[in-house]
Amino acid sequence: MSRPVRYAICILVALIFVLPLLAMVVIAFTPRESILDDGASLWSGDWTLANFSGLFGQFPVWRWFGNALLVASLTTALSVVVNLLGGYALAKLRFRGRSTVLLVVLGTLVVPVQVVMIPQFELVARLGLVGFFWAVILPSASTALGLFLARQFFIDFPDEIVEAARVDGCTTLQAFRRVVVPNARPLVAVMTLLAFMAQWNDFLWPLITLRDPDLYTLPVALRLLQTAYDNDYGGIMAMALLSSLPLVLMFVVLQRYFVAGISRSGIR
Amino acid sequence: MTAPTVAPAEVSPQGAAMTGSPGQARAAWGMLAPNLLLIGVFLAGPLAWAFAMAFQDKRSFGKGTWSGLDNLSRLFGDDVFWRALLNTAIFTAATVPVGVLLGLGLALLMNKALPGRGVFRTIVYLPIVVSSLVTSLVGLLLFDESVGIINGILRDLGLADVSWQSDGALAMTSVVVMTLWSRIGFSMVIYIAALQDVDPQVIEAAEVDGARAWQVTRRVVVPLLRPTTFFLVLVNLIWSFQVFDVVYVMTNGGPGYSTTMLVTYAYDEGFGPARNFGYGATVGVVLFVIIGALTLLQLRRNARAEA
Numbered sequence: 153m154s155r156p157v158r159y160a161i162c163i164l165v166a167l168i169f170v171l172p173l174l175a176m177v178v179i180a181f182t183p184r185e186s187i188l189d190d191g192a193s194l195w196s197g198d199w200t201l202a203n204f205s206g207l208f209g210q211f212p213v214w215r216w217f218g219n220a221l222l223v224a225s226l227t228t229a230l231s232v233v234v235n236l237l238g239g240y241a242l243a244k245l246r247f248r249g250r251s252t253v254l255l256v257v258l259g260t261l262v263v264p265v266q267v268v269m270i271p272q273f274e275l276v277a278r279l280g281l282v283g284f285f286w287a288v289i290l291p292s293a294s295t296a297l298g299l300f301l302a303r304q305f306f307i308d309f310p311d312e313i314v315e316a317a318r319v320d321g322c323t324t325l326q327a328f329r330r331v332v333v334p335n336a337r338p339l340v341a342v343m344t345l346l347a348f349m350a351q352w353n354d355f356l357w358p359l360i361t362l363r364d365p366d367l368y369t370l371p372v373a374l375r376l377l378q379t380a381y382d383n384d385y386g387g388i389m390a391m392a393l394l395s396s397l398p399l400v401l402m403f404v405v406l407q408r409y410f411v412a413g414i415s416r417s418g419i420r
Numbered sequence: 421m422t423a424p425t426v427a428p429a430e431v432s433p434q435g436a437a438m439t440g441s442p443g444q445a446r447a448a449w450g451m452l453a454p455n456l457l458l459i460g461v462f463l464a465g466p467l468a469w470a471f472a473m474a475f476q477d478k479r480s481f482g483k484g485t486w487s488g489l490d491n492l493s494r495l496f497g498d499d500v501f502w503r504a505l506l507n508t509a510i511f512t513a514a515t516v517p518v519g520v521l522l523g524l525g526l527a528l529l530m531n532k533a534l535p536g537r538g539v540f541r542t543i544v545y546l547p548i549v550v551s552s553l554v555t556s557l558v559g560l561l562l563f564d565e566s567v568g569i570i571n572g573i574l575r576d577l578g579l580a581d582v583s584w585q586s587d588g589a590l591a592m593t594s595v596v597v598m599t600l601w602s603r604i605g606f607s608m609v610i611y612i613a614a615l616q617d618v619d620p621q622v623i624e625a626a627e628v629d630g631a632r633a634w635q636v637t638r639r640v641v642v643p644l645l646r647p648t649t650f651f652l653v654l655v656n657l658i659w660s661f662q663v664f665d666v667v668y669v670m671t672n673g674g675p676g677y678s679t680t681m682l683v684t685y686a687y688d689e690g691f692g693p694a695r696n697f698g699y700g701a702t703v704g705v706v707l708f709v710i711i712g713a714l715t716l717l718q719l720r721r722n723a724r725a726e727a
Contacts, residue, residue, distance in 0.1 A: 158532075162529060234454045246444060260464070262711045263463065264707060268704075271469035275465065290462060294459050294462075324443075356664075392558065396554050
C-alpha cells in the first residue's frame, strides 16, 4: 500500500473515531433550546456555558467528583496490593494446588456481574454495608484480570534477583517487598490505570448499593441525570464530559506506560 | 527470620513438580489469602448462591422456597429467552470477528512509521477510557431518531431520516456500532504490542524473496500473531456474551424484544418490576454455562492447534 493511501485511510479512521467524542463536546456547549428546535448538530454555531452552570447550580457536582475520586482511589490501592501479592505467589512460588487456584481465578472471568448481582446485594445488605463506600470497594477489589496480569508479568521476572535476596537472608515476603515490587513499576502502573479506570466508570453496582445521592459518584449521577433529564442532551453531555475528562487527561499523560505495561505483562 | 530454603532448581518458573518446601507453600497461601478471601466472599459465594436460586421460587430478599426444575421448564418454553439467546448470538457474531479484524488492520496500518502516527493511535485508543455509560449516552445522541446527530447530517445532505430506534434491525446495528467503537482500540493496542515482538528480519526476508507485502502479511505475520488473535477472540467473545451497559442504556432491549440480550433479560427479571429473583438467576446461570462451555471449547481448539 502506498504511503499517501495509507495516510488517507488513517485520516478517515481518525475522523470516524473522533466523531462521537466531538459530538459529546459540541453538544455539551450547545443551548438546550437549539437542540430541541433544530436537533443536535455539530455545526450549529450556538455556544453556551448554560449546561454546565445549570449542573453546578442544581447538583452537588464537586461532591460527586470527590466521592468518585475517593472510591476509585481506595479500590485501586487495595486491588493493586492484593493482586500483586497473589500474582507473585501464583507465578514464583511452588505449592500444591497452584494450577487449581489459577484455573478458578480465570474461571471467574466468565461470570457476568449482573448474574451474581442479586446474591451479591443480599450479601452486602446482610453485612450492613449498603449505603457505605465499602459496599462498592470490597467486591471490586479483587479482579481476575489484575491477578492474571500480575502473574504473567512475574513469570518473566528474573529468578536470580530473588535468589540473591534470599541468600542475603530475606524471607519470601521480605524479598518480595524489597526486591520484587521496586522492580515491577511498569506492572504497577498498568494495574493502577486499569483498576482506577474500571472503578471510576462503574455505575450500576454503585447505583444499587450507595442509595444516598450524597454518596453518588459522577457516573452514577450521570445515569440518574439521564433518567431525570429526558432528552436534554446538552445537560447530559455536559455531565458526560465532566465525568470523562479526568480519565482522558490521565490516559493521554500515561499512555506510554499503559502501552508498555500491556506489552510487558504478556496479555497478548 | 527463616533461613533461605529455596534451592535454585525449585525457583525455576512453571516447574513440572508442584511441591515446594512447606515454608514456601505457607508463604504462597498467605500471599494469596486476601485475594482468595475477596473472590470467595464476593464472587464465588454469590455465584453458588445464584445456582441455588435457579432452583427456587424466590421473589424477595430472604429465604426462597425450593421449586425443583420449575424455572428451567419455564425457561425452555419462554419465547423471550430464546429471542434473547438469538439476539446475543447475532450480537456476538457481529462484534467479535469485525472487532478483532479491524483491530489487526489498524495495528498493521499504524505499525509503520507515519507522520502523526502517535495522534492517530491516541484517537483510536481514547474510547477505551470512555466509560460504557458515556459511550451509550453518546450513542443515544448520535442515533436519536428525532434530534440525533446522524439523522441531522442525513437531513442536511437532503436524505431521508433513518429509523434507528423504531426498527429492530437498525437498533441492533446502532448497538453494534457503539460497541465496536469502544472495543477496537483495545484489540489494536494488544496487536501493536505483539507486532513489536515479530522479528523485522522475518518480514524483510520475505519481502526480499519477492513476496508482495500483502502476502507477507497474510502468510507470515498473521500466523505469527496467532496467540494474540486467540486471546483477543476469547476476550471479545466473553465480553459480547456479557453485553449489558450499551443495550441497557441505548435501547433497553427494544423496540419490542429486538435487542434484548441474555444479561439484560436476566437483569430485568431480577431487578425489574417482575422481581423474580429465582427466574432471573436461572437465565443468568444458563448464560454462565454457555460462556463457560464456549471458553473451554476455544481453549481446547487452541491447545490442539498448538500441539
